[in-house]
Amino acid sequence: MQIAAKANKMTNRTLLLFGLPAYVILLLFFVYPIILTLQLSFTDFRGFGEADWVGLKNYARILSHDRYFQQFLTTIKYAAFAVVFQTLLGLTFASWLHRMPRIRNFCRPALFVPAMLSTVVVAYVWQFIYSPLDGGLNAALESVGLGNFARGWLGSPDTALYAVVAVHVWMYTGYSTAIFLAGYANISEDIDEAGRLDGASSWQRFRHLEIPLLAPSFTIAVVLTTIGTLKSFELPFVMTGGGPDRATELVSIEIIKQLFNSSRFGFASALAILMLVVVVAVAAIQNAILRKNEEI
Amino acid sequence: MSSRIRTYLGEALVLFLVVVMLLPIFYMLAMSFRSASEIAAQPLGLPTSFDLENYSNAIGSMHYVRSVANSLGITIAVTFVVSLLGSMAAYPLARKSGRVGRVIILLTSLSLATPGFVTITPYYVILNNIGLLNTYAGIILVYIATNLPLAIFFYVGFISTIPRELEEAARLDNCGDWKVFWYVIRPLLGPATATLSLFVMLAVWNDFLFPLLLLTDDSKGTIMVSVYRFLGNFEIKPDKLFPAAVLASLPLLVLFVIFQRRIVSGMTSGAVK
Amino acid sequence: MSDVLLKNITKKFGSVTAINGVNSQINSGEFCVLVGPSGCGKSTLLRMIAGLEGITSGDLLIGGKNQTNADPAKRGVAMVFQTYALYPHMTVKENMSFGLKMVGTKKQEIERKVSNAAKILGLEDLLDRRPKALSGGQRQRVAIGRAIVREPKVFLFDEPLSNLDAELRVQMRLELSRLHARLKTTMIYVTHDQVEAMTLADKIIVMKDGNIEQFGAPDEIYSDPKNLFVAQFIGSPKMNILNGVVTKVDQNSAQIILPDFPDKSVIVKTAEPLKPSAHVKLGIRPEHFGQTGSIALDMVVSLVENLGDLRHVHLQADGLDSNLCSLLREKMQVTANEKMVVRFDPKDAFLFDSETGQRLR
Numbered sequence: 011m012q013i014a015a016k017a018n019k020m021t022n023r024t025l026l027l028f029g030l031p032a033y034v035i036l037l038l039f040f041v042y043p044i045i046l047t048l049q050l051s052f053t054d055f056r057g058f059g060e061a062d063w064v065g066l067k068n069y070a071r072i073l074s075h076d077r078y079f080q081q082f083l084t085t086i087k088y089a090a091f092a093v094v095f096q097t098l099l100g101l102t103f104a105s106w107l108h109r110m111p112r113i114r115n116f117c118r119p120a121l122f123v124p125a126m127l128s129t130v131v132v133a134y135v136w137q138f139i140y141s142p143l144d145g146g147l148n149a150a151l152e153s154v155g156l157g158n159f160a161r162g163w164l165g166s167p168d169t170a171l172y173a174v175v176a177v178h179v180w181m182y183t184g185y186s187t188a189i190f191l192a193g194y195a196n197i198s199e200d201i202d203e204a205g206r207l208d209g210a211s212s213w214q215r216f217r218h219l220e221i222p223l224l225a226p227s228f229t230i231a232v233v234l235t236t237i238g239t240l241k242s243f244e245l246p247f248v249m250t251g252g253g254p255d256r257a258t259e260l261v262s263i264e265i266i267k268q269l270f271n272s273s274r275f276g277f278a279s280a281l282a283i284l285m286l287v288v289v290v291a292v293a294a295i296q297n298a299i300l301r302k303n304e305e306i
Numbered sequence: 307m308s309s310r311i312r313t314y315l316g317e318a319l320v321l322f323l324v325v326v327m328l329l330p331i332f333y334m335l336a337m338s339f340r341s342a343s344e345i346a347a348q349p350l351g352l353p354t355s356f357d358l359e360n361y362s363n364a365i366g367s368m369h370y371v372r373s374v375a376n377s378l379g380i381t382i383a384v385t386f387v388v389s390l391l392g393s394m395a396a397y398p399l400a401r402k403s404g405r406v407g408r409v410i411i412l413l414t415s416l417s418l419a420t421p422g423f424v425t426i427t428p429y430y431v432i433l434n435n436i437g438l439l440n441t442y443a444g445i446i447l448v449y450i451a452t453n454l455p456l457a458i459f460f461y462v463g464f465i466s467t468i469p470r471e472l473e474e475a476a477r478l479d480n481c482g483d484w485k486v487f488w489y490v491i492r493p494l495l496g497p498a499t500a501t502l503s504l505f506v507m508l509a510v511w512n513d514f515l516f517p518l519l520l521l522t523d524d525s526k527g528t529i530m531v532s533v534y535r536f537l538g539n540f541e542i543k544p545d546k547l548f549p550a551a552v553l554a555s556l557p558l559l560v561l562f563v564i565f566q567r568r569i570v571s572g573m574t575s576g577a578v579k
Numbered sequence: 580m581s582d583v584l585l586k587n588i589t590k591k592f593g594s595v596t597a598i599n600g601v602n603s604q605i606n607s608g609e610f611c612v613l614v615g616p617s618g619c620g621k622s623t624l625l626r627m628i629a630g631l632e633g634i635t636s637g638d639l640l641i642g643g644k645n646q647t648n649a650d651p652a653k654r655g656v657a658m659v660f661q662t663y664a665l666y667p668h669m670t671v672k673e674n675m676s677f678g679l680k681m682v683g684t685k686k687q688e689i690e691r692k693v694s695n696a697a698k699i700l701g702l703e704d705l706l707d708r709r710p711k712a713l714s715g716g717q718r719q720r721v722a723i724g725r726a727i728v729r730e731p732k733v734f735l736f737d738e739p740l741s742n743l744d745a746e747l748r749v750q751m752r753l754e755l756s757r758l759h760a761r762l763k764t765t766m767i768y769v770t771h772d773q774v775e776a777m778t779l780a781d782k783i784i785v786m787k788d789g790n791i792e793q794f795g796a797p798d799e800i801y802s803d804p805k806n807l808f809v810a811q812f813i814g815s816p817k818m819n820i821l822n823g824v825v826t827k828v829d830q831n832s833a834q835i836i837l838p839d840f841p842d843k844s845v846i847v848k849t850a851e852p853l854k855p856s857a858h859v860k861l862g863i864r865p866e867h868f869g870q871t872g873s874i875a876l877d878m879v880v881s882l883v884e885n886l887g888d889l890r891h892v893h894l895q896a897d898g899l900d901s902n903l904c905s906l907l908r909e910k911m912q913v914t915a916n917e918k919m920v921v922r923f924d925p926k927d928a929f930l931f932d933s934e935t936g937q938r939l940r
Contacts, residue, residue, distance in 0.1 A: 022406050024483045029395035029410065032454055039451030040417040043428035050427060057430075106320045113317050117324045119566035123331060126562045126569075128512035130530050131551045135334050138542055146333050149349035180327065188570050241421040244514070248534075265423045269519075275427050282424040293419055471664035474631050475725075479678030480652035489677070493668040 044286070051280035057273045068280035077256075078264070078281070082288065084171065085260045088246075089239040089292075091175045096235050097228070099179060100186025105216055107187070108194040118191060121184030129181070133248035136177045140164045140249075164250050167257035174246050174258055178239065186231045193227030194220070229300035233293055240289045261285045338548035345544045364549040368536040369525075374557065377528040380442065381510045384449045385503040391450075392457025392502070393465075393495055397487050399458065400465035401473075411462070414455040422452070422515050430519055445520050452516075453506050460505075464498040465491060501568050504561065511558055529554050581642045581655070581732035581765045582607045583628065588637035590623055590789075597623045599789040600637065605767060605782065607642075610759050613769045614776040615786035616812070622737055624786070625769045629658050629735050642732050652682070657726035658735040661742065663718045665710040665725075671697075672706040675725050689728075696727040699761070716747045723758070736768040740775065752778060773813050777801070785809050807936035810862050810929055816891055818929075819868055819903045821861040825853045835859060835930075839898045840876050845925045851939040858933035865891070865906040867927035875922050878903070880915050894921060 026033070051068055055061035072078045103121060107114045124132065139146045140163040148160035163173040197220065205215040243262030246252065252259035252267070261281055268278040337345060338360060339353035364370070399407050429448050430439070438444030468491065476486045514530035521527060527535065533554045537547055562569060583605040590598035598620045605611045613621040626632040628639060630651030639647045646654045657678075665674050672693055679689045697703045700720045710718055719739060726734055736755075740748045756779060759766055770776055776783050777797045784794040785808075793805040804810035810818050826844065827834040833853050836844040845861065853859070881902065884891040892905045892913055905921055913919065930939040 022402075022404065025398040025402055025404075025406060025410075028398050028483070028487070032391040032395035032458065033410070035391065035447075035451050035454055036413070036417065038432075039429070039448065040420070040425070040455075041413075043425040043432065044420070046428035046431060047424060050431075103320075103323075106316070110313075110317050110320060113321055117320065119562070119570055120324050121327060122566070122570055123328065123559070123562065126508070126558050127331075127555050128514070128530050128533075128558075130512070130514050130534055131554050134533075134537060134542065134547055135330060135551050138337075138544060138547055139330060139333065141542075144346050144349045144544065146330075146337075146349055153350065180330070183327070192571075237419050241419075243421075243423060262421065262423050266515075269427065275431075279427055282421075282427065286420060286424050289419055289421065290416065469662055469664065471660040471662050472666060474626075474629075474651075475658070475660060475664040475666070476677075477631065477651045478629060478656065478658050479725075479729075480681040485681065489681075490666060 047279045047282055047286075050276050051283050053276040055275040055279075057275050061276065064276070068277045069284075071277070072280060072284065078261075080256065081259050081261045081264050082284075084256075084258065085240065085262070085285075085288075088171060088175060088178075088258075088260060089236055091172070092178045092239045093232060093235045095175070096179045096182055096186050097231050099183045100231060101190050101224075103183065103187040104190030104194060105220065107191060108220075109212070114191070118184070118188060121187050123184065124181045125185050127181070129242065129244035130248055132177060132181055133245045136180075136245075137164065137249045140173055165254055167255040170250055170254055170257045174249055177245055177249070178242070182235065182238065186235065189231045189234070190224060190227050193224045196226075197223045225300070225304040229297065229304060232300060233296050236296060237289065237293055240285075240292065261288075334548055334551055337544060338552045340545070340548075342543055342545045360545050360549040361553070364536070364546060364553055368532040368550060368553075369527075370529075370532070370553055372525065373527055373529045373532040376442075376526060377511050377530075380446055380449065380528065381503075381507045383442075383446050384453060384510055385506045387446075387450050388453045388457045388506060389495075389499045389502055392454055393461045393492065393499075394487070395454075396458050396461030396465055397491055398483075400462045401470075414458050417455045418459070422513075425452075426515060426519060429516070433520060440521060440523050440526070442521075442526065445517060448516055448520060449506075449510055449513075453509055456505060456509075457502055460502050461495065461498060464495065468494055497568075500565075504565060504569050507561070508558065582609075582640075583611075583733060583765060583767065584638075584640035585624075585628075586638040586640070588624070588627065588639060589635045590620070590627060590632065591635045597789050598627070601789075601791050603784060603791060603794055605765060607765055608763050610756075610766045610768065610779055610781045611784060612776040612780035612782070613767065613784050613786060614771065614773055614812075615792075617771055619786040620789040621769045621771075621786050625658075625735055625737055625767060628654075628733070628767060629656055630654055631658075652678075655732035656735055657729045657731035657733075658737065659719075659722045659726050659739045661738040663710075663722040663742075665718055665721055667710055670707050670709055671702060671713070671721050671724075674710070674721055675728050678725065678729050692728045692730070693724075696724040699727065699758070700724050715743050716751065719743065719751060723755075727762070732765065734762075734764055734766040736766065738770055739768075740770070741772075755779060773815065777813070783813075785812060787812075804929065805938055807860060807862070807931045807938075810931070810938075814864055816865045816904045816906070818862045818864050820901065821863070821903075822933075823859045823861045823930075825855055825857045825859060828853050828855060833930075835861065837861070837876075839896060843874065843876065845874055845928065847925050847928055847930055849930055849939055851930075853939065859939065860931040860933055860936075862929040862931060863923050863927055865904045868903065868905045868921055868923050869907060870909060870911075870922055872922035872924035872927070874925060875920050878919055878921050880913055880917050880919050882915055883913050892919070894919065 050061065052063060052065060053061035054064050103117070107117050138144075142148060142162035142165065147163065151157060151160050161169065164170050201219060201223070202215060205219050210218065243260060243266060246258040246260055247263055247266060250258045252263045262285070265278045265281050265285070268274045268281065336352055339356055340351065341357075341360075344351065344354070399411060433439040433444040433448070438447065472490055473486050476490045481489065510528070512530060514528070514534055517528045517531045518534065521531070524535070533550050536550055585601050585603045588598055588601045589596070601624065613624060615621045623632055627634050630646070630649060634647050637647070638645055641654055641656070666677065669677065675693045675696060676689045679692065693706075694703070697706060700723060702717070702720055702724055705713065705717060705721075710721065713721065722739070740751055743751060752775060768779060780797050782794060783797055783800050785792045785800065787808055793800060793809045800809060800813050804813065807820070811820070821837055822839055823835040823837055823845070825833050826836050831850060832846050832848050834844055834846050847861070876896065878894040878896045880892055881895045882893040884893070888908070890907045890913065892907055894903045894905060903921075907913065931937065932939055
């Protein structure tokens with residue numbers, strides 16, 4: 011005789027009842043919007059009036075124009091640079107601060123301060139710092155005798171993307187640092203001490219003990235940074251508007267332009283759907299690879 | 307002895323690098339007190355006097371008080387709803403492992419990864435259809451939706467650290483699922499809710515895409531929209547830019563200084579177990 | 580009447596059977612201890628009685644009433660958890676009154692019951708404190724108080740002393756005994772510690788792998804174990820086990836040679852129809868393995884643990900795969916690696932079947 015254990019176990023009914031209000035909101039404002047976006051992506055909707063079904067025309071346009079392909083490439087490049095540098099910098103700071111308990115409690119939040127600022131504010135401030143005339147960066151370079159390097163950072167297609175990436179890294183390095191420091195806090199001190207007794211130098215402990223044990227932090231730092239970077243558009247949107255010469259034209263900027271400037275909702279939706287596919291695919295692949303690393 | 311000196315040198319070096327990272331923020335502060343001509347003449351100079359003229363101009367023309375109040379009001383409404391609905395949804399998810407729960411968690415994480423510019427078109431269409439475009443209610447609803455997944459994740463993580471025995475004791479004390487949640491789980495969520503509300507604040511305060519499209523009425527704009535409209539897209543004037551930047555960041559920076567421990571650990575607690 | 584009757588109680592987690600058709604009766608007012616190694620199912624069984632774990636099949640009767648599927652709060656049981664599970668956001672008083680409040684008890688009634696319980700447990704001065712501000716022993720008392728105020732028919736304890744330090748554990752053990760003497764309520768107590776089981780229980784239930792191996796009064800379990808497992812689990816240090824082979828069987832006895840000790844044989848009383856050359860095991864408790872008795876074994880001391888009043892002498896012999904232990908009370912000089920003659924009386928030996936581990940009486 012099999013009796014449902016009603017006594018204690020939470021039922022699916024509770025699961026759904028407790029979550030009902032949340033699920034209704036998520037259904038209306040997440041699932042439905044995605045379906046709507048998908049639907050719109052097959053139309054020529056312009057923000058008002060009737061939307062005409064155009065089939066795969068929007069997608070065909072995206073796939074047949076090199077310009078959009080370049081935008082996806084730029085987006086990936088932007089994210090890749092940001093993730094690599096932010097992760098390395100965060101790991102470096104964390105491994106230093108882990109060894110320096112005296113200054114850790116000051117430095118961790120200090121590095122975090124830029125992440126507290128609005129991206130719009132950061133974008134404006136850095137736009138000015140980068141500006142060729144009164145900007146702080148060129149003036150600072152000149153004052154330390156590196157005047158040769160002074161240039162219009164955002165004005166040249168060669169440097170613009172990297173300049174924007176640098177701002178992104180500056181903004182969120184503290185975040186990565188905090189993630190790695192949290193990872194360090196999970197490593198038992200005994201392991202470090204055992205390593206010391208085994209005669210491992212600081213670098214050897216970092217390389218052979220800490221890096222492998224920080225695997226979960228790598229997963230989190232990399233996946234979150236990737237998603238965060240792919241989701242963001244404010245920095246290039248304000249700093250360069252996609253220029254110069256499309257050097258910083260991310261897919262997100264194209265979507266915003268299509269929406270705000272041309273009111274081509276249908277086309278923007280097709281781009282958005284493709285972008286969503288890219289984000290989810292990248293995150294899933296990263297997750298799968300990095301998780302494997304975690305298995306010890 | 308020499309190892310001690312090495313330690314000091316290392317710490318000095320790292321401190322120096324951290325200060326370099328903070329330079330742009332000092333720069334922003336310093337510039338906000340200088341006039342445009344001063345900056346043009348000497349891009350790196352320090353302020354000669356603490357002239358508040360820049361600030362009074364900015365406060366007046368970007369409707370600072372009103373837009374701060376708008377941001378604050380929206381934040382409070384969103385936090386309240388999100389923390390209640392999020393914790394309710396999270397409680398069974400944290401306690402019950404099953405296929406239904408896994409599907410819901412997967413969906414929630416998917417919505418966390420969805421960029422705002424993907425869903426903005428449908429938000430516009432939906433709010434337009436239900437007549438909430440350009441209303442506080444509309445933007446609050448959107449922010450509730452975008453912050454709910456985070457809240458659910460956050461609470462699932464937090465609730466799973468609450469010992470199960472507490473609930474079992476409550477069950478023996480004649481509590482059903484709802485009473486367990488209301489009398490035992492909910493009162494323990496205080497710290498999590500505090501951190502979550504800071505997250506929501508950060509998200510609402512710093513966002514500008516949604517209000518730009520969904521709150522077109524000038525008087526309803528949030529602080530970032532005010533900054534954006536105040537500065538415009540062409541020819542940035544430093545004596546407008548820097549005070550506006552400082553004013554827009556100040557409330558959050560003050561909060562951060564007060565709650566930095568909680569924010570930093572909260573930001574990573576969900577991330578690394 | 581608040582006896583607890585377990586009828587063929589079974590618990591399955593998927594395809595794994597945690598409790599395998601358990602039958603037992605715990606009489607009204609009895610202090611019953613469920614004991615066994617970790618993973619034996621004792622906690623699961625307790626949680627099934629509490630209603631925190633569903634019962635896959637079988638019947639549970641409390642005070643004559645079938646409570647197999649009843650709501651945990653309606654079974655008339657109260658539980659003290661291993662981690663105490665005090666509500667951290669409530670004061671001691673609120674913790675104790677919460678359950679009463681939830682069933683809508685009147686305020687004065689709650690007040691009276693809480694102050695009564697506080698008096699019994701010496702918690703009067705702590706009523707306004709939060710659990711965080713209490714010591715381990717005080718928390719333990721609050722957890723018990725929370726159970727007392729509900730005036731349950733049955734108290735359930737899930738390893739309640741395992742989070743306390745050794746000294747406090749002994750003290751709380753005494754307090755629990757006194758509490759039981761005072762309340763005279765049925766108590767079911769889970770532990771893996773056989774000392775707690777022996778000292779607290781009116782009745783011990785020894786469990787292993789989801790089955791009840793034996794139940795009975797502590798003395799009965801100790802002096803008349805049903806099988807090898809119970810014999811070795813109860814009693815510290817563990818019972819010594821010697822291999823034996825039956826050589827001669829008489830009406831009421833059998834002669835058994837000890838292959839690990841050349842030329843040694845024992846005549847043991849047994850009514851069991853043993854076959855010659857059958858393999859058996861001989862169990863002798865360490866306190867009966869010492870300086871008196873008709874059988875003498877030559878052994879070598881491998882280690883001496885000095886406990887002050889007595890000594891545990893661990894012994895080895897050629898060909899013996901396990902350590903044996905002798906409990907010495909005499910002030911005799913023993914050092915490691917010395918030879919020592921150990922004696923025992925055949926009447927103190929328990930006989931077990933080598934294959935099944937069942938006792939051969």
